[in-house]
Amino acid sequence: MERIVEQNLLYDFYGELLTAHQKEIYGEHILxxxxxxxxxxxxxxxxxxVHDMIRRCDKILTDYEARLHLVAxxxxxxxxxxxxxxxxxxxLREDKEQMKEDIRQIESVCNQVLEDL
Structure with missing residues (x-):
């Protein structure tokens, strides 16, 4: 995974666990x-x-992920x-009407879940 995307995901998941000062500085860098x-x-x-704070925050967030695996x-x-x-x-390409309706519902739920992620 690209490092910038990884840092953004880690910040999204665990950023609230940083101190206010760390969040400010790391947020400016990442976001x-x-x-x-x-x-x-x-x-x-x-x-x-600033460099030290960014490195420290990277390590903190990476350690959280190593323990909790929420991003993974x-x-x-x-x-x-x-x-x-x-x-x-x-x-949906199949011809059975009930199956089509059931699959449409599944697709709708999948779309909702993907939007929520």
Whole structure:
């Protein structure tokens, strides 16, 4: 998985577990794509302090994922739901009316779950 996507997912799942200061700095880096120099200027701290904070937050969030596996479970569930969705669309091509209605309902539920993820 691309590092930026991974950092965003980790922040989405575990960001609330960071301190307010960590969330501010890491959030600016991850969500707003600010550089260490820009963050340092905004918060009145050194670039090195920003780099250290980003590394520390990366480690904290990665450690949470290593213990809880919420991001991995989310990605697995999302892939399974996509697969169900694909199968249901394929079954819609069959001719049995009741099966079509049942599959339409399955597809609707899959769409709702995917939107919620």
């Amino acid at each position: 707003n794509d600010m550089t260490a120099t820009e963050i340092a200027a905004e918060f009145g701290i050194t670039r090195q302090a 479970k989310f990605l697995t569930a999302k892939e399974k739901i996509k697969e169900i969705h694909t199968l249901s669309r394929r079954l």
